[in-house]
Amino acid sequence: MKKLKWWKIPLFAVLLLLIIAASYVAYVFLSYSRIEDNVSLPTAGNASQAASVGTEYTAVSYNVGFGAYTPEFTFFMDEGKESRARSAESVQECINGVSDIALSYDPDISLFQEVDTDSTRSWHIDQVKMINDKFYAHSDYDSVFAQNYHSAYLMYPLNKPHGASNSGLLTESRFDVTSSLRRSLPIAEGFKKILDLDRCYSISHIPVDNGKEIVLFNTHLSAYGTDAAQGNAQLEMLFADMKAAYDAGNYVICGGDFNHDFTTTSKEYFNPGTDKTYSWCNPFPDSIIPEHFSKCTGYGEMMHSTRYTNIPYGDDSFVVILDGFIVSDNVECTYVQNIDTGYKYTDHNPVVMRFVLK
DSSP states (O other), rough: OOOOOTTHHHHHHHHHHHHHHHHHHHHHHOOOOOOSSSSSSOEEEEEOBOOTTTTTEEEEEEGOOOOGGOOOOOBBGGTTEEEEEEEHHHHHHHHHHHHHHHHHOOOOOEEEEEEESOGGGGGGGGGGHHHHHHHHSSSOOOOEEEEEEEEEOOOOSTTSSSOOOOOEEEESSSBBBOOOEEEEOOOOOGGGTSTTTTTEEEEEEEEEHHHHEEEEEEEEEEOOOHHHHHHHHHHHHHHHHHHOOOOOOOOEEEEEEOBBBBTSSHHHHHHOOOOOOGGGBBBGGGGGGOOOOOOOOSSSSSOEEEOOSSSSTTOOOOOOEEEEEEEEETEEEEEEOOOOOOSSSEEEEEEEEEEEEE
């Protein structure tokens, strides 16, 4: 038999690595699928009451950051180092912490984003169940979950892969939720779509004692792999549904993580002199907000709602306002405040709003 030439060994190794890499890329793209649009969502819980005109209610919006973001946590997609929560115990502590903070305001409505159900990055802990259990023990609540993200196994970083993720939007309502719908947002095309998740918003209908409804929107817009044009396209779709609900005679409340500089100037306010620009904090395009709608920005004091997680949280952290509420003009926002939590349990601060149905 002829001897195997030595130079063929590294060649075979390179070819094998190329085959493995190509197979993995094929797996990612072949397994990719978008969740269907206009999907009815089931309601859990035991709330039964209708909302009332003239009564002040409290709403909270809170991105829980899949239970990973302690103040020291840095994320690899934000130029940080870590790809998973540090432990299952840390995830449980963070989810219990954000639940307790939200419940401390005795909310009538709570909107949570980035809630994992079965993800490698959060140690396969069902965070929907954890939050539901907390809320159901506190009072009679209805809950609605809309899956926002389901991904193939991401093999990066190689030393501790981010893995497969399943995540979404969770709505808690002290009022009876009669129906809910999941709407799929436009996302990036081509390779970028792998980074852009499977963005959506949920629409929940709550009866009011005057025969109308609160139409409640919970949203989390794109952050990675996007641009201003796509961000505007997502908002235009969202606003079209909000306007249709208002035109039908209803009260409209939308809350969540908009991945835009919500006030349009918070980046400069909190980071004076910065030259940093990120796609997830472009100024909010106020010009496309429909007539009869406005952002709730009458803060008692200015407080940021998220931090960039390239470094542990501290005085040098880049911070901005991404989270908030938008309401129709038949909803009076009587109070709104981003709450300083020191980012103890997530990379976001909660937004608390009080409102009255006119």
